[in-house]
Amino acid sequence: MKNDAHKTQAALAQALFEPKTVALIGASGDPKKNTSRPQRFLRKHGYTGRIVPVNPGRDEIFGEKAYPNLMAVPEAVEHAFIMVPREAVAAAIEQCVAKKVLTATIYSDGFAETGEEGRRMQEEVMAIARAGGVRVLGPNCIGILSIRPSFALSVNAVLEMDHIKPGPFAIVSQSGSMTGGLLSRGLGRGAGFSKLISVGNEADIGVGELTDMLVDDPHTGTILLFLETLRDADRLAYAARRAYAADKPVVVYKLGRSDIGQDLAASHTGALAGADEVADAYFRAHGMLRVEMLETLFELPALIAGQKPARRHRVAVMTTTGGGAAAVVDRLGTFGVDVVPPSDRVVDNLAQKKITIPRTRLTDLTLAGAKKEIYSAVLAELLASDHADLVLAVVGSSAALHPQIAIEPIAEADRSGKPLAAFLAPHAETSLGLLTNAGVAGFRTPESCADAIRAWRDWTPPVEVPAADAKMLAAAGMLLKTMPGKQINEFDACKVFASLGIAHAETAVIAKPEQAAGVGFPVVAKILSPDILHKTDAGGVVLNIADGSALQTAAKEILARVKAKHPEAKINGILVQRMEKGLAEVILGFRRDPQVGPVVVLGAGGVLAEIYKDIALRIAPVGIETARAMVDEVRGLALIRGYRGLPRGDCAALAQAVVDRVNDAEINPLIVKAEGQGVVAVDGLIVFRDN
């Protein structure tokens, strides 16, 4: 962003989180009503600015002078909180425009989250706000909370609590009703907070922009996102990259793992939820960490505080309870996390201190090792050793009864070398609190502990976007311009791929059966017609044609069969293509995801990708390293593992072409030939964007 934009954003943040004057439009003086809460909460939690209740029926509410409308307020108002019925919201925004209010938070609901009529009303409200220069949070937003300086502008009942511990955690949540649960859970684990924002329907200010503001918030050290969908993926990507650079981890809990989860997210926020694999790829590409479990949101940050993503991910595990440690390690195993035995040096160094540890992957000190001097010596050795990149310490019954044995050594350990995770086998709230206060990542369940270590393993720096070859891109662009219609046939699609450097099977189109194709035999012949989708069903395909005379026969038969079955179909000729054999078939697709934009998908060929969801997916474009990693991920390609990669053409250019004009592009099948012989596109499809 340019400097001006940054200044504008800073001003918006100021108005959102620390306005000098806030107006409460629709404030109630009846303590039983939800609309009375913001005024009470603001004062209760120590807001020192001016509160202006706006309510035409009251002169005064809870001791503050009330005004019939915003225009009657004598001083400037930076922030308005709107709690009037849906039908009155547009008028309230009009008042904000007239009063030059910087930002309005709309609590009122019944908008896009409820269906088409609500969506239309939301658009009306937003048109007024946009035209008048009022930035909007919501509608359907339960409120926002800033701890330092205190600004509790919310209807959330959770603010009935007396004290909210200040600290580095900021939460941005697409679920308003869940913000209270998140705050309560975090506080229950000893976490402290800077800000808590419910975004409602995100008609204007969204998760991305708020995340960007939090990067600049001096009180925020970790940004936690509770997401149901992605509405401003580009903005969030930009903010996440800034957060990464500023050493403020962005940790995401996102619904939508299952189809039903996606449905729910859609129905209760009015958002279109996308495929979850795309979201995974998106978070990773931009340096965010995604957790699978709710508790991990609060337990993970201490594990990565002050860290950057590690280059290797070897985990050393020490414990006095083999069973407790195995509960974590077993799950790590299902995630493919590498658990390593101690190095010779670790074993030798400890032996010099008369401490014997096994050479197995689990450094189990057993009950006999449940002594402070042993526990701390082993822990120090593992933390200092370069054979492992993270240490997991699992504590047995002593965590509940004798914190001096293992909890103290863990809290006091020198963690400068690498991350340290501690799982406590018993119910040990006090010890968890000790660890939190010491800045150590303590875990209450073996599952969230494994989830956090898995998230650490998956954490990568924001990926660098490879530049497309400008010449190839231009050539493909020219070619695409010459191709009319909504979709282009396989012959033309292969030409486009060729212009981007991807070899395709030798191909020609013949107009009549007797025409020579000039393609090396054996060949396959296929009917070329925009009107016939299922060529094989139409009798329009003959495989394995050995010579010219056989081709002529085959072409005649194809035309006869197709004409009989589809007399109305427009026939553009017969496609003749050299039969290609290879080691494997893959599908290579580029697709514009409605939420995050272009993605690249590599899948096992045939029905495998579909039945077994055997695909690798990344945000497009990808560089060669990423492409190799994708080949490794596809299980069905195990047989050709080690084969050196994807098409040698310019994948970046292909992806860029997709961005510019194309909605979907798919090469299927792409034949992977023997080593050194490359890959060959056999069939393809390009679908243009609606413009």
Added chain:
Amino acid sequence: MKNDAHKTQAALAQALFEPKTVALIGASGDPKKNTSRPQRFLRKHGYTGRIVPVNPGRDEIFGEKAYPNLMAVPEAVEHAFIMVPREAVAAAIEQCVAKKVLTATIYSDGFAETGEEGRRMQEEVMAIARAGGVRVLGPNCIGILSIRPSFALSVNAVLEMDHIKPGPFAIVSQSGSMTGGLLSRGLGRGAGFSKLISVGNEADIGVGELTDMLVDDPHTGTILLFLETLRDADRLAYAARRAYAADKPVVVYKLGRSDIGQDLAASHTGALAGADEVADAYFRAHGMLRVEMLETLFELPALIAGQKPARRHRVAVMTTTGGGAAAVVDRLGTFGVDVVPPSDRVVDNLAQKKITIPRTRLTDLTLAGAKKEIYSAVLAELLASDHADLVLAVVGSSAALHPQIAIEPIAEADRSGKPLAAFLAPHAETSLGLLTNAGVAGFRTPESCADAIRAWRDWTPPVEVPAADAKMLAAAGMLLKTMPGKQINEFDACKVFASLGIAHAETAVIAKPEQAAGVGFPVVAKILSPDILHKTDAGGVVLNIADGSALQTAAKEILARVKAKHPEAKINGILVQRMEKGLAEVILGFRRDPQVGPVVVLGAGGVLAEIYKDIALRIAPVGIETARAMVDEVRGLALIRGYRGLPRGDCAALAQAVVDRVNDAEINPLIVKAEGQGVVAVDGLIVFRDN
């Protein structure tokens, strides 16, 4: 079991859990030593029987008269707790034999869990015990705990706690060091306990026998197992079926989901861990419930208390926090659990009470519905309606602040109709305690809540074992007796399968190329030799032979190639087999699992089963219903879904034959033909057991 066996078991349970006199062999008077703990814990927790410390160096320990050896004790001793060094354990057991002690619990370690030498010493100890009629718990057993009547015979530091709440939970754990963690976690959630038993190395008394005793324990209502392996699967299966009949759920947490988890289990308990899929099938076959998360162990039982497995598994979800509910429902979706919208009747009944609920799958009352009268009316309606089989109630911030709004309605609800699960979105320990006291299944995390509902969905009554066809079984038995060697060839294997009613491809063996095979063409010809494992590599296979003269040529070529490559190989002729085509190929295998015995495996053909682990597995034998369910489970068979089943032969007989003589039997491939045409075995393998 016969009556006598039951009496013996009751006597053993009496000696284990409520002996009149217990001897502590190797007791220490030094409070710092672990070996001083049992005496202290026994008294601290109120054991009223006689304690006899045995220690040659002391006359008295903690006020009890000490004896130099067991023979010097004047009265009868029912139970001895052995804490002497490994080398002295055999002598201690000899004393037990001489003193006619009923049972000895061996705390001493260094036995089978440490390797071969320890295993040998364990065997020596056990030989003495068996010969002398002393039943042994352990070695490497941290102890046992009975709450009512109190008997805390353990070295476990967790018993430093003053009070252990009595209740229906009994725990049997293969991890001694984890028993403290489990007890502590259970108590932390308000659970009460009857018994807690660490089984150590299970040299004699194992998990199965203890489970069986707990079925007869009037204080035990739910049996929780923490397992690393299965050492007495048959005994446990028997006990689990008795527990099922007695309405005492057996809930299992078992390590070994990952290979590394299996390794760990093996290395730290000295047990051979088996494939996890087998364990899954085993628990289900015998009516146990397996949980994936540690907390679910304690949170699940209330959900199924007084229930039997449901026939349908439709889940109704109500909430005031859409995001919180979605956190559970999203995971349910990944497990394929069916979440259903309210029925018309539910909607109408509530409308009559002026309560409007959406017709979506999530009954989200929103903040507006966070009122006791609304919450309880909706909950009552869902619990009473027959459109759902389980109700999930998700509670928002009110759970922490205003339990009267939703927690009280949940605690007071009439749950006679169906199970009720409650997930609390905020940190709300008090409300979780209220639910526990009301007998309602309250969940602290969305993940354990989903895990419990998944376990409920997967819960089945113990499967009935289909009887094998006696005649077929006898025929196969006769045939098998005639087949010498360790392994039989494919020709003979198909004969065995045929004797059990499974069709195989038309097959003949010819001794010379010019011999007619009498098999319908096209055929495949394969070399038949016990010395050639890889027929294709040896040039010993020709496919797609069209007629007699081609067969003669192929047979000659096969013999020539094989003789050139393997001049020493014994040749038994040429196998000629009709080429079979079908809709799909599957693998059908019967295998003796080292832990649970015979299992049946159905897999997708080719490499799919391997790469994608695309198999269905059950404890053998299976009936037709189970076989159908297995076909449904294999994803690679999606294309032939609806095909009516497995071989029409007697699978029960095949499995029974496997039990009696065979170690492995595999039909691969088994060709699935078009509907109505059945299946045909094309190749097979039988490996006999070592006897």
